[in-house]
Amino acid sequence: MGPRMAGRPRAAVSRVSAIVAACGLAGLLLATGAAPAGASAESVSAAKYSCTNPVNGTQIFTAAINAIPSATSYKPGATTVSLTGFQVSLTIPASLISLAETFGVSSVTGQVTTFDLAGTNVTPTLRNVAKGFTVPSTKLPKPAKAITVKFPTAPVTIKGWKAGTKAGTMTFRTGAVVLSIGDNIGDLLTVTCAPSPVATIATSKVL
Numbered sequence: 370m371g372p373r374m375a376g377r378p379r380a381a382v383s384r385v386s387a388i389v390a391a392c393g394l395a396g397l398l399l400a401t402g403a404a405p406a407g408a409s410a411e412s413v414s415a416a417k418y419s420c421t422n423p424v425n426g427t428q429i430f431t432a433a434i435n436a437i438p439s440a441t442s443y444k445p446g447a448t449t450v451s452l453t454g455f456q457v458s459l460t461i462p463a464s465l466i467s468l469a470e471t472f473g474v475s476s477v478t479g480q481v482t483t484f485d486l487a488g489t490n491v492t493p494t495l496r497n498v499a500k501g502f503t504v505p506s507t508k509l510p511k512p513a514k515a516i517t518v519k520f521p522t523a524p525v526t527i528k529g530w531k532a533g534t535k536a537g538t539m540t541f542r543t544g545a546v547v548l549s550i551g552d553n554i555g556d557l558l559t560v561t562c563a564p565s566p567v568a569t570i571a572t573s574k575v576l
Contacts, residue, residue: 419565433458438573443532450530467513476553479504485544490533539573
């Protein structure tokens with residue numbers, strides 16, 4: 370990615386910078402609503418990601434994750450652990466839409482190649498769940514206004530965890546995110562994100 374960007378005209382680099390900001394995907398901040406005290410079956414939390422790209426360095430953005438454990442508790446060693454209704458919602462501010470449009474960007478799209486979830490009291494303890502996660506081609510509104518994009522496009526159930534062998538709390542937390550952002554002009558940028566700080570997405574129990 371670095372060599373491709375190095376030889377590009379300044380205007381093209383500026384467009385990509387605008388896309389990174391306008392998509393908010395560059396920061397891919399997975400922010401969710403605050404969890405009620407003592408929640409176990411459904412626990413979501415505000416989360417932030419620090420994201421780096423080769424054009425304009427590191428940025429922080431916000432978004433929303435929904436993930437609900439399939440049960441409020443599991444027996445030790447249960448192989449039925451899953452997260453239901455999983456979906457990320459990303460709101461792009463009107464000011465950033467306007468910025469992108471000044472560089473001729475009229476639509477954006479994205480491909481999420483890594484979306485790690487870190488778990489405790491489950492195995493595996495780290496999973497990349499980004500199977501087929503795409504941000505569909507989204508037109509930027511004129512006049513500029515905030516828009517929300519979602520991925521996957523419809524909520525999904527993510528299976529494949531095994532409960533721990535000892536009683537205790539099961540947690541799912543934010544992990545690394547890697548994505549590619551493109552636009553109607555043909556620009557493409559890879560963005561790498563890390564939780565800053567790590568946030569709990571959902572919790573359950575092993576009983």
